Amino acid sequence: MAEKSYHCQLCNCTLYGMKEFDLHCNGKKHKSNEKHGNEQEDAKRKIYVRGLEGITNPRDFLFKYFCNFGSLNDIKIGGNQGSSFAVVEFCEREPVARCLKMKHMIGGQCLYVKSYKNRTPTSGVSRMAHQKLEQDEKTKQAATTSHAMDILLSAASLTDQINLLAACLKLDAADEKARVQICQELTKLLSPLFEHCKICQFGSSVNGFG
Known part of the structure; x- marks a missing residue:
């Protein structure tokens, strides 16, 4: 005889049997979602x-x-x-x-x-995804650095090296758009604490060196 199924609306998952359901309700994921739900309600x-x-x-x-x-x-x-x-x-x-x-x-x-807006905690899955993105970005940066070094070593003079480096690190349209969006999000985040503040790009965040 198949065990009765129970659905946890909070975690949006189905459990089979009361024992499995009880284990889930006392588990870390359910407790975390429960706490987050209470915090959101309090907010x-x-x-x-x-x-x-x-x-x-x-x-x-x-x-x-x-x-x-x-x-x-x-x-x-x-x-x-x-x-x-x-x-x-x-x-x-x-x-x-x-x-x-x-x-x-x-x-x-x-x-x-x-x-009042409460901060949303990062789940374990989100943290893993974030870590993977960071690792992918590091790999991409390493490949870019290696490619840039090959180009620089082929340059005839220091001036050529500087021009080549600037061209190599120049932001494309997607990067420029992403950095503008980051500034906008930071402005929204800090506005409740510092009225009329505005986050702008400056220095290496504009020219691609940072």
Whole structure:
């Protein structure tokens, strides 16, 4: 008689038999996905707040203000005195939506409120894929270096070597596009911490030497 199958929606996998299902639920992968799911759910009850410069006791200041929107679970203060920020956690998700729709001015102090985004952990499979990509890139770089050396050794003068090296390492359209995208992603990542920041290419990241 075939054992009954059980489907784990969290991990999107099918297990056969209660014993196998129990082992899966107590396993590392399931626990990791469960933790990540809880963290993502918690993030929906949080807001990210900047504009606390000059406030003597920001935690009390924020508590007195944001308790008007709903019950608070916790307030964490980060950064330094010159550029501090806070993560305000409500007990429910509804107050977050209300906070994000409003502009927050308190006694002439402007608070910048954004949704809180939790970092997504890298799975074991993703790490392995990333390591393979890194290894492939190293192999590619080694081949490129060897090819460049052959070309340079064939040059008649130092000037020719410099020109050949520049031509050999010149970025193609795909590389240029990729580096622009990296700058854009870094700008998005750092904007919550440093307002109006913009990451730009500079030096060797532009000419292909880096």
